Amino acid sequence: MNRRERVAENLNRALHSLLDTDPSAYVLGEDIADPYGGAFKVTKGLSERHPERVITTPLSEAGITGVGAGLALAGNRPVVEMMFADFAALAFDQLLNFASKSVSMYGRRIPMSMVVRCPTGGNRGYGPTHSQSIQKHFIGIPELSLYETTPFHDNHDVFTAMLSREQPCVLFEDKVLYTRTLFTDGIVDDLFRYEWTGDDEPTAHVRSVDDTDPDWVVIAPGGLSERVIGAMRSLLLEEELNCELLVPSRLYPFDLAALLPVLSRTGRLCVVEDGTADGTWGEMLAQQAHTLLWKRLSRPVLVLSAEPSIIPTAAHLEREVVLQSETIHRAIAEATR
Known part of the structure; x- marks a missing residue:
């Protein structure tokens, strides 16, 4: 192999x-x-x-x-x-x-x-x-x-x-x-697989192997993929919340309309990003989602960003500022209740 x-x-x-x-x-x-x-x-x-x-x-x-x-x-x-x-x-x-x-x-x-x-x-x-x-x-x-x-x-x-x-x-x-190694052959792990969706620059679409409709759709850039998938796993096993993930290659310009077939499968959307909030990619996507999906959304788009802080060198302090799998898990679980 x-x-x-x-x-x-x-x-x-x-x-x-x-x-x-x-x-x-x-x-x-x-x-x-x-x-x-x-x-x-x-x-x-x-x-x-x-x-x-x-x-x-x-x-x-x-x-x-x-x-x-x-x-x-x-x-x-x-x-x-x-x-x-x-x-x-x-x-x-x-x-x-x-x-x-x-x-x-x-x-x-x-x-x-x-x-x-x-x-x-x-x-x-x-x-x-x-x-x-x-x-x-x-x-x-x-x-x-x-x-x-x-x-x-x-x-x-x-x-x-x-x-x-x-x-x-x-x-x-x-x-x-x-x-990290590249995913291949549509397989992420034992719980998730991926396929391609979108326009001529396709977006990776990660979904559970049982293919049930999601409770949440998460959009994240590539650097956050591993952390989001970790949160998806714990949310599924511990909270019985099924999430799907969309990972584009191009961040800007970005047209959310190409992803409507996936986004329309749920009323809950979360956008995750590594930088600090205000004037961000995540907020741009949230605005597009509210325009395109207003009648379908069951709650405001959840945008998760890093803490408004410098990034410390000490590992335990850095983890508190930069988004982690457990941060994403907690935010989605709390927003579901």
Whole structure:
């Protein structure tokens, strides 16, 4: 039996394939060349195989992103790595005022195929400045698409989708998820299986093996998949609450209408996200759900976010701030009563 591929390995294979097949592809970032291969080893082996198009850069996130945008403007397809998503704040001006605007501000549409990779999230003990989930700060920028890695989607397909949009994309990659294996063959575990639903960029749909109608439908980005599935298991076994999970690859722009066949199966909807509340992806989805499902909903959409706090380094304090399986379980159980 072949060992299942880890998410970091799958990302590495996707980048190898991109560089092997596309001479216009570049990879740029800090310490990405061998033998180091990046902080999380996602770029391992790339520079040895493509030394002229895998470029280790100075410590300047704005500079790296600006060079990437310049390469894209000239017709290339660069992938830029932020060592940690937190540092993407230093590249915000390049994404907001140059890369995204360059698609349409020159009098005709310009293809700007580029990806900015951002290792994100907590539960690793990295502390306040290396553990944030900053997705909400990039939502709503015209011509900037947001994606997140999942344990369901093959990243070769994700990179193909992002670069085909011909606009800048940010790919958020949960750091804990790097170590997890991809689900395959529609199987999650003994209680749950998954299938695909939605539009041309499909969403993973996790449901119980007995296929009964759900008490709740949960929508979560890929980095939260494992924690939500853990909550689904305990809710089913301890509370007799059956939940289904939807995990998209693209976070923004997001059209909830494509998921109506699943959402319409219950009157309770929960959106889970890793960042802090206010102006978030979860609130955007809740607004769409209230518009589309108002007559079907039996209660307001439940949005679960991290605590409004810095992320501590100490593990026991970090767990109190970042959403955990037991937090999700407790919130859904209480909202059902």
